Amino acid sequence: MHDEREYQPEVGAEESRQARRAIARRMANNLIAEFEFANPPVDLALIVRARGLRLVESAVPGAISGQLFPSQREVFINTHDRSVARQRFTLGHELGHWEMKHYLEEELPADSQGFEGVYESEGLSEGRSPMEIEANTFAAELLMPGSWLKREGRRIAPGRAQDLARRYEVSGETMFYQLMHYRMI
Numbered sequence: 001m002h003d004e005r006e007y008q009p010e011v012g013a014e015e016s017r018q019a020r021r022a023i024a025r026r027m028a029n030n031l032i033a034e035f036e037f038a039n040p041p042v043d044l045a046l047i048v049r050a051r052g053l054r055l056v057e058s059a060v061p062g063a064i065s066g067q068l069f070p071s072q073r074e075v076f077i078n079t080h081d082r083s084v085a086r087q088r089f090t091l092g093h094e095l096g097h098w099e100m101k102h103y104l105e106e107e108l109p110a111d112s113q114g115f116e117g118v119y120e121s122e123g124l125s126e127g128r129s130p131m132e133i134e135a136n137t138f139a140a141e142l143l144m145p146g147s148w149l150k151r152e153g154r155r156i157a158p159g160r161a162q163d164l165a166r167r168y169e170v171s172g173e174t175m176f177y178q179l180m181h182y183r184m185i
Contacts, residue, residue, distance in 0.1 A: 019133035020100075027099050028141035041169040042143055044091045048075060051098065055091070066090035070103040085171040089139050096138030102131045144168050144178040156184045 035047060048055045053073050059080035067076045075094045077087050097103060144164075149156075152164065156179055165175035179185045 019130040019137070021134065021137045024096060024100060024134045024137040025141040025146070028096070028138045029145060029147070031095075031099065031142060032145055040144075040148065040167050041088075042092075044088060044095065044142075047095060048091070051095075053098065057087070066094050068094045068097045068103065070098070083171065085165070085169060085174070088143060088169055089171070089174055092139030092142045093135045095142065096135035097131070100131075100134055100138060102135065105131065140174065140178050140181070143170050144175060146178075146182050149179065149182055149184060152184075154184065158185065161185060 031047065032042065035043075035050070037043070045055065053075050056074055056076045057079050058076070060078050061080055062078075064078055065082065065086070066078060068074075069076065075091065075098075077091055077094070079087060082090075149164070152160075156164070161175050161179055162172050164179075165172045168175065170178075176185065
């Protein structure tokens with residue numbers, strides 16, 4: 001069974017520190033420009049290598065989806081029962097932590113994210129923390145840049161959203177939220 005719930009909506013958040021969503025989107029778009037990506041899917045492995053990070057993929061039972069280890073310059077992605085789309089979003093999320101330098105602010109939690117957010121082993125929800133919202137926003141924009149989606153037209157029919165999700169190598173749910181953000185569905 002694959003869990004493809006990797007992106008959470010950006011609505012209704014009550015945050016202690018306002019998430020910097022606009023900055024996260026701008027930083028993702030700057031990365032796309034830096035690497036001169038023009039069409040989907042975005043080559044995340046190329047970005048990881050260019051940043052001098054080591055990508056470690058392993059199938060580990062449990063809730064953890066991914067983790068950035070900044071001092072080791074390593075990104076861990078859990079492949080156990082996770083679709084390629086979910087793995088890509090998790091990698092984009094961890095790149096968001098790296099690019100936004102969240103690791104300088106505080107210790108990063110192990111990401112075990114789902115639709116409701118990130119959950120620690122004690123069951124405490126961290127899914128609405130500003131850093132996690134920023135990393136999710138960064139990942140969404142990196143994988144599905146608004147400028148690329150807007151080339152598809154003003155309004156996207158629901159069936160077309162699934163086609164786009166396959167082309168961008170993201171889940172249907174992730175594509176749906178990104179299209180919602182841009183008011184395209």
